Amino acid sequence: MSDLFKGVTLERAIDRKATADGRPRVDGAVETGVSAWELRVFGSLTALHAGRSLPLGPLRHRALLGLLLVRMGNVVAAGQLVDELWSGRPPRRPIATLQTYVSHLRRALASGGEQGGVRARVRHSSPGYVLEIDPELVDVHRFETLVDRGRQDLAERRFHSARDELSQALALWRGDPYLELTSYGPIADENERLEQLRLTAVETRAGACLAIGEADSVVTALYPEVQRNPTRERCVGHLMSGLYLLGRQAESLRLYEQTRRHLADELGVDPGAELQGVHADILHQRLPLTEPPASGGSCVITDRGADLCGPGPEAAAPRSAAAVPGPDDPPTAVPERPFRPPQPAARTRDTTGTRLLPGGARTRGVLVGRDRELAVLGDHVLDALDGGSHLTAVLGEMGVGKTELVEELAVRLHELLQEVVWGRCTSGEGVPAYWVWAQVFRQLAVSRPEAFRKAEARFGSLLAPLMLDPESGRRSLGGEDPSARARFLTQDAMCETLLSLAAEDPLVVVLEDLDQADESSLELLALLRTRLHCEPLSVVVTADDTGAAADLMGGGAVAEALGDSRTRSVRLTGLSRRETGDLVSAQTLVEVPDEVLRLLHERSRGNPYVLHQFIAEVGDPGLLCDRAVVENALADIPVGVRQALCRRLAPLPGPVLDVLRCCSALGGAFEVALVREVLGGSSTDVEVAIEAATRRGLLRRAAQPPFLLSFRDELVQEVLLGELSGSDRARLRESVVRALAQRPAALHAEYEPGRERARRTPRRHSTPGDAKGACGPTSVPPHPA
Structure with missing residues (x-):
């Protein structure tokens, strides 16, 4: 088995030495x-x-x-901040x-100023406040400084220096800026501005690498960027040049055709x-296949429509986006791996090592505790x-990490030069038949056009149900004949197409x-x-x-x-307590006390998504060391978790929800008989109803008599209890009292702890009534019949 499936992360080390012209580094804290x-x-x-x-x-x-930081040094009015x-x-x-x-921010920022004085201050200045801080203390300022220097170096033909400066800049990009704050308008705008600057840095670095003959580095760095930004023409142009200089003219031309069609x-x-x-x-063979020159001597795009070509500063020719190197330049190296055309659903890493989800989104997530499962998969x-x-x-259950595991698999497969295409099933009205397969086939139409x-x-038209008319959104042909024979012929054509494509290339x-x-997609899979x-x-x-959806929507075909x-x-289950600690450390870079880890693990049951949501509720990672703060955050259910559980419960039939x-x-x-009473x-x-809830993983039955029932996940119980109105809750408890009154007194104590726990169950929501009725209509009988 390949080492790629043994949990080994492949990262690229970036040289952080001083720049070639002797200017000081700006890639670390002051x-x-x-x-x-x-x-x-x-x-x-x-x-x-x-x-x-x-x-x-807090957030x-x-x-x-x-x-205040996005307007650093400028006064922001108090009313505007409100x-x-x-x-x-x-x-x-x-x-x-x-x-x-x-006041809280002032205290927090001052707590780091015991040596050398306070480094950042929030000062009142009518009509509002201003953040005073040395820009060199802010990583985003250092990032912008390095990008500006790299662009200047490129314009002055200092290609090695430009590459180094821009590599240092991209190394600072640990994740999307202001990751948890993009719901605030000005911060979202700043996030987008910095993303565009990052793309500029990636493009400029690629130009510098082309100029010094590092075409393989260009292809490696730009492949994921073109996946996510297929209309970024300069990225595409640099990638085409890199591919051509590596002797891969056909792939370069195919990339151009794909981009032209997309535009x-x-x-x-x-x-x-x-x-x-x-x-x-490329068509006219103007870029000879050459070895990388010892210093300078290829083409690089420095501005729109401008080239810097050849071995000397005098060779500037604003003729095209790729220029002709000198005739004496030696040939480029043979590439180590072939290029796969951009696939919207494949995932890889960008130049900073940031993970890319299928479809191109970046995530700061890490895969913890799944080495064995990854190896088996x-x-x-x-x-x-x-x-x-x-x-x-x-x-596995919702949030346990199925997607993350398969995404990591896709990365390792990509490193083995294996193509992966991706489709996501979607339920709801208006979703066409074969929707998940349509996504797969459209990606194959792009990556394997011939x-x-x-x-x-x-x-012929048998494949038409997979291809929607881009203007009308309707199926262009086919699909009108509802007969079983027509459906079978369509499915047969799809199967044969997939098998023939796989026969040419795994x-x-x-x-x-x-x-x-949908039913049609499941029939095709069968x-x-x-x-x-x-x-x-x-x-x-x-x-x-x-989940409930497996039984209700699969119609038996999924099973x-x-x-x-x-x-x-x-099969994925929750993380162990140790793995939970590893995940918390990886996400927060904070050493959390064992007692806090125990609380987080018990409350989340080792579910990575739920754990991440609870950590976000705490706010500042440093507060995870404060048990009181963590207990307060764990008392509530995060909105994302509550909504996910409500989506899981919503499709359940009314009788199951009532139970x-x-x-x-x-x-x-509790006993089944008590529920019935x-x-x-x-x-x-x-x-x-109880059997249905048990089969869907919501309830569990004890293995020993009297076979008492309980919730598998206390969060489900809290969501269900929290959505009940006060009157419904009161009627239910009155019914419980009536049922218990008919039982021997010795049995009452057996249920008392459960009822006390239900009274203590937190029922707060983000806003009043947010969750009320979210899991379906409430039907609580006033009294047992």
């Missing part, structure tokens, strides 16, 4: 004796002193600092609240003159590519959220499973096998696919 003070914007907004995170406070406190902080819904005394926030389809325009110039140079996929003829399923055209010519297909797939006979095709699916003898499953609401009022562990329904109906 030093004062043995202490260092730094304000970090990339990733979460964090203030550091001597390696310790300063307690900036809105940090938002205030962010709003509007931006509370989005038109201020507290009762907004100015007094704002002053409290300012025409999405924007109705042709490529600009600069990109057309690159295309013309990798084995299953490679076996299938070797002709294993099986389906691979990644199973092979796909052959398949289209072979099967293929991995990922289908996410199979439990939400047919494809019968056709897998030693073909180099691996199909990987993810599914929530414990059939997952239960097939040729399906190999990788679950009754159980939430009972709390603890409280609700007053028939024994059969209550048993059926």
